[in-house]
Amino acid sequence: MAKYYITTPIYYITDKPHIGTAYTTVISDIIARWHRLCGDDVFFLTGTDEHGEKVQKASERAGMQPKEFADTMASKFSSAWKEYNITNDAFIRTTDRQHESIVAEFIKKLYDAGDIYKGEYEGWYCTPDETFLTELQLKDGKCPECGREVKKVKEESYFFRLSKYQDKLLELYDKNPLFISPKFRSGEIINRVKGGLKDISVTRTTIKWGITFPEDSNHTIYVWVDALVNYISALQWPDGGNMRFWPADAHIIGKEIAWFHTVIWPAMLFSAGIDAPKKIFSHGWWTVEGRKMSKSLGNMVDPIELKNKYGVDAIRYYFAREMPFGDDSDFSEKNLIARINGELVDDLGNLVYRSLTLAERFNGRIKGAPELDKGLDVEHIKTLMTNLDTFNAIEEIWSQVRRTNKYINEKQAWKLNGEELGSVIYNILESIRIISVLIGPFMPETAEKIRAQLGVDKQDISHCKFSDFNGRIKKEGHLFNKIEKTQGMNA
């Protein structure tokens, strides 16, 4: 049995869950469920990032202690994921005491390796935005975000010798072409690494809400270092039992944090003498109704509202189906409704309903030779899923849904009887049974409903081939209901 370790980023708790974080988490869950379906020993991690200046400020505004504020926000995430049927094996919080002590131990290891030295951080700071900026980022000497004046700040800081690992990183990319996925994003990173790496500041003296740097208690560890270590602290590094899951098979992230995961994180691991993860997959971003999603535009989509309105499985399906492998996509309610009505209600729901009507009326033996197995390529779907390509995997599954609908029409099943009908029904039900297994990771509730109506046992990937049909038909209702146009959120 192969092990499979998959992670989401840990989400920064100044925001509540939105469509982007929900997307990352759902996609990761689909992959995790897929691997379980394939019999792998899976560890699936998500969690929250709770230190840093912004959290400190946000908690002050909320009139709470940072830890109290963090507790409130973290539970918003864990309860949202519960509602989305997320099957994470652990939920890590960077304020967990175990995490804090492991981060301290980890950074000490880098220190002992001679990769941490004391220096002086110098840069620009935009006070109203509370943001540190580099020379390059400034626009006409002012803050690129708000256009206001910035001031020069100088502060004692400890640095990590990132520059030392340039060659080792390039070697990593070279030996593992899929390390930075999808491939079209790797050039960007590799060129920048080739262009040279600067050491990075890893501690702060001005921020109190963080983990104390063990070598100098005037400093706290910078949030990014703290956050990245979650991937191993959740496994109880260095010698906890779950370390057998390391190296991670896939870190699923948004493209905006690719640099940290593909450059800084492996470099820190090298310094600590730990293997690099196998793959960093950065997915695209959602725009909302054609516009960038942002708080100031007020177009943040609340995943809980969305789910309450359309159903968990519909949203999970939409996430996996709408956004092509790694690309950006537009979220639009019109489009979501079109997919629910066209693909879930008309294609899949209707297929199951009409098939069960035929099967229920038939009282002969459901038996025959496989005909509908042609064209269904489970191995290909496996390959796509291994490559995290949920978009094309669904396309492939749906072609079988369409093929089955077509088969019913071509055979004119409603006109047949006797053995001939028994054979056609056999093919239809076997096809639906296999479809239900394949869609399980995407739409677990729907898969379960189909399975119950077919009256078959729980199955895994090895059952995705035509064999004898052994179910006991029990037709219930429709799997999905049509969304009327007037029901749209903004309609």
Added chain:
RNA sequence: AGCGAGGUAGGGUAGCCAGGAGUGCCCGCCGGGCUCAUAACCCGGAGAUCGGUGGUUCAAAUCCACCCCUCGCUACCA
């Protein structure tokens, strides 16, 4: 500015790396079939100067050059 990604019928995508008739898929539109099914499903059709210009070639959506447009990243902003 530098680096990167993309511009294919009304919309969305695949094809490009390894050139060979504009070929595929989904939605929408028009017409037909069927009645097991949630106005569903199935079949057929219309619709594209493949962003522009120039080049290589017997042959370019595909290779090369230049240009236009959109988007992302640019390191300590989760």
